[in-house]
Amino acid sequence: MGCFDDNNLLHYRGRGDTQVKIRGIRIELGEIEATLLRHQLVEQCAVVVTGSEPSIAAYLKLRDPDGIAELRTYLTCELPEAMVPRWMIPLDTFPVTSNGKIDRRALPAPDPSVEPTGRRVPESPTELTVAAVWSDLLGTTITAADMDFFAAGGHSLLAARMVTELRLRLRATIGLDDVLRERTIFRLARFLETSAAPMTDTPGDTDLERVLQSVTVGQAGLYYLWRLDPGVSSYNIATTLQVSGRQFNVVALEEALRAVCQHQPVLQSTFRVEGDIRSEANTQVQPGFMTVTAHGDAKARISEIAQAPFDLARGPLVRVGVVRESDESSFLVLVMHHIVSDGMSMAIFLEELAAAYLSVVAGERPSFPPLTATFADWASDEAALVSSDVGQTALDDLASALATVSAHGGSSRELAPTSQVAKVAVGAPLVEALTACAAAARTTPFTVLLSAWTATVAEATSQGDLVVAIPVGTRPNADFDRTIGYFVNLLPLPFRMNERLTHAGLVQMTERLVSTARRQTYLPLPIVVEKTAQKLGFPVPGLVDCAFSFEPHVPIPDTLAGLSIGVVPLDDRPIIGDSRFPRLLTLTQREDGEIAGIIESSVTGGPAAPHLAARFLDVLQEIIASPGSLLTHPDIPVADDFSF
Missing domain, CATH: 3.30.559.30 (Nonribosomal peptide synthetase, condensation domain)
Incomplete structure (x- = not known):
């Protein structure tokens, strides 16, 4: 709907129907109202969008005041998940306009301090922990163990954050698929208690020489994505070279690789949560190095090396693989996790690796010009620039x-x-x-x-x-x-x-x-x-x-x-x-x-x-x-x- 002003300019006033858009999904509120009115418990209803983070609220005049739970079950079966109201609020009477229609603007706002619906109360320590995480994420007090996370206003991004929080608080191995499947506090807690394996800790500080350092926002994001799915290899940066010649000295290459990693401290980093996410300058972490035989399928061996996931908590975050095709032909696969590298860094890495290899082959100790700044310096500078x-x-x-x-x-x-x-x-x-x-x-x-x-x-x-x-x-x-x-x-x-x-x-x-x-x-x-x-x-x-x-x-x-x-x-x-x-x-x-x-x-x-x-x-x-x-x-x- 719109109207023209005195200057003949058209001003948009809104839609003439009840269609809304929530988190990218178009929803017909009238369809939700029609579905509610088909249920025998509902005498009158109005469905609106409410809140700064848009969610659906259904206002109901019921023939049975205790029928909310039954209605929610009914809507879950009849409507897509995105159309099930978060709030279902019973009213004795509806506010009306001067012409007798429901005055939707006068409907009472839902109380954000009260959990929308539900019956069973969280009891076990695991249930109470899950409920606390939900409350933090949803910005409301969750007091029902049978409340559906998505019906309570959750969505996929909040579900991903929930996975990280539960891993940190309960030290349990849980993934996004588990949260999407076990959608109530009761079912999720039962899964955590009976099926989720405990997370293994990183080696103790006494085993390693570590210095905790700040990380950039980008690194924190990559660490967060890795915690959601440790087996993913999407953020591997790989370059493959074909090397021809019988003189290829694999032992010299491995020594050159260690020298480059000692020169560039970020390549010896591991990551952990220490209040915030921190990187650790870990001098004991050695780069990954392997030599394999192609056995007629060099492409498959290259793929295995390039796509193998990295463990950001244990390291190493750089690996080099040599795939032997014959005595005179090999493939050199260079792989780093994106959290410690980028395109220009791969070029620097190649230059320094080649220089170090030449030194080792010549019987000399690799040496590099001293770095004028480290990546840890930039992590501190970034925070200052943004603020x-x-x-x-x-x-x-x-x-x-x-x-x-x-x-x-x-x-x-x-x-x-x-x-x-x-x-x-x-x-x-x-x-x-x-x-x-x-x-x-x-x-x-x-x-x-x-x-x-x-x-x-x-x-x-x-x-x-x-x-x-x-x-x-x-x-x-x-x-x-x-x-x-x-x-x-x-x-x-x-x-x-x-x-x-x-x-x-x-x-x-x-x-x-x-x-x-x-x-x-x-x-x-x-x-x-x-x-x-x-x-x-x-x-x-x-x-x-x-x-x-x-x-x-x-x-x-x-x-x-x-x-x-x-x-x-x-x-x-x-x-x-x-x-x-x-x-x-x-x-x-x-x-x-x-x-x-x-x-x-x-x-x-x-x-x-x-x-x-x-x-x-x-x-x-x-x-x-x-x-x-x-x-x-x-x-x-x-x-x-x-x-x-």
Whole structure:
């Protein structure tokens, strides 16, 4: 519904129906009311959305005041989980308007200090602990052991936080699947008491030489994700080299690896919870090293080494594997966990490993220029930057822009259980044209590729408003140029596109957003998401519509101590779909100059990954060939003028 003012401007006043959107799901409140009225206990009802964190409340005039529990069971069977009201409030009479209709604005607000519904009271120590965790997460006192977590207002993000809290408080091995299956306090406590194995502690402090250090917000997030699923390998960074020559000295390589790890203290880190999450400078942790024989299937052996999960609590967080194909041919697999590394760090690691190997082969002790700063120094600097006046102003500006975009968009972020994966290849002629297009626009190939991906997703989702996450380097100055560590952050960019925008205009918009992001690299994504939620007045668990990364080619020496070295191309490495974003495009420039990568689509519905891959290449060619043409796809809506 809307109305025109005296200047003939149309003002939006709201919807004419009862449809609402809660945590990305569209819900018809009228359907809930109709379902309630079909039950013999209900004489009159009204269903509304209430609270700063939106939840559904049902107000009921009942023929039997004790029928709430029966009604909840009935609704659970009749309606999807997201439509079952959190609050079911009995009333003797309903407030009415002057024309006799229910006055929904006059309905009493639910009391947040009172648990919505339920009967059985938590009794055992485990039940009381689970109830305390629920109360903390939900912001209300939970006093019913048979209350369903999701009916009480929980959702998947809170469930993930619950897993971490229960692991910390009860020292029990529990996963997200267990919480989703055992949805009441009683059932979850029974599972914890009878089926969950106790967690094993890390070795005692007397065994290791440790120094506790602060971590960055990004590292804390990766540790948190690892605690949710210790077996995941999504955050392994791997590079595979093919080494040719009989002189390959595996013993010298292992000694060189130890020397690099001693020089770069972050590579000897482990992580633990000590009040907050802390890293431990653990001088006793040695890097992983293994030599295996290919047995005719080198790709399988490479995959095993690259995908084996790391234990962040015990270490090591770096491993090197040698896969022997023959006496003259081997594959060198270098793997680090992202919590201690990034793309530039892998390049530094390769350089120092090669230098150390040459020293050892020559019978010399490896030596390196002293580090001018360590990663622990940056962890302290990041916290100071975010809390500074400049940092807080930048955070507030970015969150305001994201809140505007998220309020208009966001219909395409519902994640599916599994991902679809498709390969993307940008051939040499298109790469040449891309480079020329970027030069003409006085920008970079990264910006043009990001523009093409953003336009592709806008078309696929019929949205002109998108939040696109990109990785940005966080190395603040030259002191950190030779330091290995997790110097990367994901920063969300607020895009607002309309049918009046040209291809060249989109590239210029992307350049402005990327330039701003480069001045705000120190703003961690979790803090940005939290600030955006404050601006909106409700949580934004799915803030990002899609993500993009592009790694240019980093040349390596093609010979080393009489050995021939070559990078194994991306197409020869295994591809696994495990994205935490609705859509992700990852591109890498190969040694031959061509660009290759993968698209992962993790959303329910919408175009499949192979379609997105084909359409991305078409859009990229359109941007390059016709910069003055409009984004004329009919499904992209007109957005208001917007700048950030």
